Amino acid sequence: MYTEGKTIGGYLELQLPEGKEHYPSFxxxxxxxxxxxxxxxxxxxxxxxxxxxxxxxxxxxxxxxxxxxxxxxxxxxxxxxxxxxxxxxxxxxxxxxxxxxxxxxxxxxxxxxxxxxxxxxxxxxxxxxxxxxxxxxxxxxxxxxxxxxxxxxxxxxxxxxxxxxxxxxxxxxxxxxxxxxxxxxxxxxxxxxxxxxxxxxxxxxxxxxCGIDYEACRKIRNENFEHLHTAFSGINELSIDLKNIDGPMAYPLLLPGKGLRAALIAKRIFIASYWPNVLEWTSEEMFENYLANNLLALPIDHRYSRSDMDQIIQIIRKL
CATH class of the missing domain: 3.40.640.10 (Type I PLP-dependent aspartate aminotransferase-like (Major domain))
Incomplete structure (x- = not known):
């Protein structure tokens, strides 16, 4: 339907898939x-x-x-x-x-x-x-x-x-x-x-x-999270209840050892730091300081398959 003032002709713009947002009413x-x-x-x-x-x-x-x-x-x-x-x-x-x-x-x-x-x-x-x-x-x-x-x-x-x-x-x-x-x-x-x-x-x-397949993204995140948890639950210092997991952001693996993050990055597995500012706000004896130094937020998002998770598992086990 024609709308007055609408541009007609010109170059073709970027086309994006049409769908629905996840939270349209927010x-x-x-x-x-x-x-x-x-x-x-x-x-x-x-x-x-x-x-x-x-x-x-x-x-x-x-x-x-x-x-x-x-x-x-x-x-x-x-x-x-x-x-x-x-x-x-x-x-x-x-x-x-x-x-x-x-x-x-x-x-x-x-x-x-x-x-x-x-x-x-x-x-x-x-x-x-x-x-x-x-x-x-x-x-x-x-x-x-x-x-x-x-x-x-x-x-x-x-x-x-x-x-x-x-x-x-x-x-x-x-x-x-x-x-x-x-x-x-x-x-x-x-x-x-x-x-x-x-x-x-x-x-x-x-x-x-509007062009994202949210259910597919959620499903992959859940599967990757559960796969990593199966591998690391015995050594992870964080207690995680899988029944409350639904599309999490990352798998939080808490292990002592400051060299792990750098070693993973050297293998092109990029691990974000959560959060460097916490080290300034806390002293060494505080648990939050320990978290900021040792927590590894392992990527589990929709870009990655089970074989990618297996690669992460193998590298961490070797380290």
């Missing part, structure tokens, strides 16, 4: 940290509790809004140690670590009045009804920006759309060249997304997210 935003800021703005909290073991980028909205914060500890099961009485008009933020702490999220929802769940590492986990929850698309899929926010608050911010046309070079290079070739562009994109204003998710990212 608020569409440009980054996970901005989804966190969105919540802080509409809820007007005066104090935030967050774990020592969390990402530095979550500090951006706190600094921007000048909201005081306090750290709390987690135990060796990655569960929060809430041995304090939350202050009036405060909230507690808890990350669903690697997508394996969904049962903990459910339990927290019955104990904490003002709870914010960071599902940046748990894209496929539905929010608990009534609990503010945000997601990061870039942690799970090849998109230049994108986040979702679930909240039952009726308050909405007036926002303009973000533009991601200049943030795709690392994605294109990963296809035409290699992941390594696009890595510098990826880092530049990460820096460029920092300290940005809250905006709506770009049209480009929404189109890209």
């Amino acid at each position: 608020i569409h935003l440009n980054t996970g940290r901005n989804a966190f800021e969105y919540l802080l703005r509409i809820k007007k909290y005066s104090l935030v509790y967050l774990p020592y073991f969390s990402c530095e980028v979550l500090m951006e909205p706190l600094r921007k809004l000048k909201i005081p914060y306090r750290f709390y500890h987690i135990d060796r099961k990655l569960e929060p140690l809430i041995n304090f009485e939350p202050e009036f008009n405060s909230c507690l933020m808890y990350p669903n670590y690697f997508g394996i702490k969904t049962e903990t999220v459910r339990q927290l929802s019955t104990r904490v009045d003002h709870l914010i769940i960071d599902n940046s590492q748990a894209f496929f986990q539905l929010p608990v009804t009534g609990v503010d929850t945000f997601y990061s698309c870039r942690k799970f899929f090849g998109v230049p920006d994108g986040a979702y926010l679930y909240t039952e608050s009726n308050t909405r911010l007036s926002l303009e759309s973000d533009i991601s046309a200049y943030r795709c070079s690392h994605l294109i290079k990963s296809i035409d060249l290699s992941i390594e070739t696009g890595y510098y562009d990826y880092l530049k994109n990460n820096i460029g997304l920092g300290n940005n204003a809250i905006k709506k998710m770009s049209v480009l990212s929404r189109r890209m997210l």
Whole structure:
């Protein structure tokens, strides 16, 4: 159907598969940290509790809004140690670590009045009804920006759309060249997304997210996670309950030995660090410091097959 003002002719644009988003009814935003800021703005909290073991980028909205914060500890099961009485008009933020702490999220929802769940590492986990929850698309899929926010608050911010046309070079290079070739562009994109204003998710990212086979991605992640757990459950210092696993971000393998990460990277198995900033926030005797130094987040996403998992298993066993 013709729309007045529509361009007709010209060059052929990029064609992307048409489908459905995973969370079409949620608020569409440009980054996970901005989804966190969105919540802080509409809820007007005066104090935030967050774990020592969390990402530095979550500090951006706190600094921007000048909201005081306090750290709390987690135990060796990655569960929060809430041995304090939350202050009036405060909230507690808890990350669903690697997508394996969904049962903990459910339990927290019955104990904490003002709870914010960071599902940046748990894209496929539905929010608990009534609990503010945000997601990061870039942690799970090849998109230049994108986040979702679930909240039952009726308050909405007036926002303009973000533009991601200049943030795709690392994605294109990963296809035409290699992941390594696009890595510098990826880092530049990460820096460029920092300290940005809250905006709506770009049209480009929404189109890209409509072309993903989410069920296939979820299935592969579950299968790869379970395969690694079968191999490593006997040596993994983290306790993992497989019945709560559904499309996790990575397989968290906790082993002592600072040389393992470098050895894996030398074999072209790239392991992200979660999170270097924790080493600055903690002392050596703290468990969170031990996690930051020794946890290996093994890749399990939809790009990889069981034979890829077997390669990871063999390399770690040799090391």
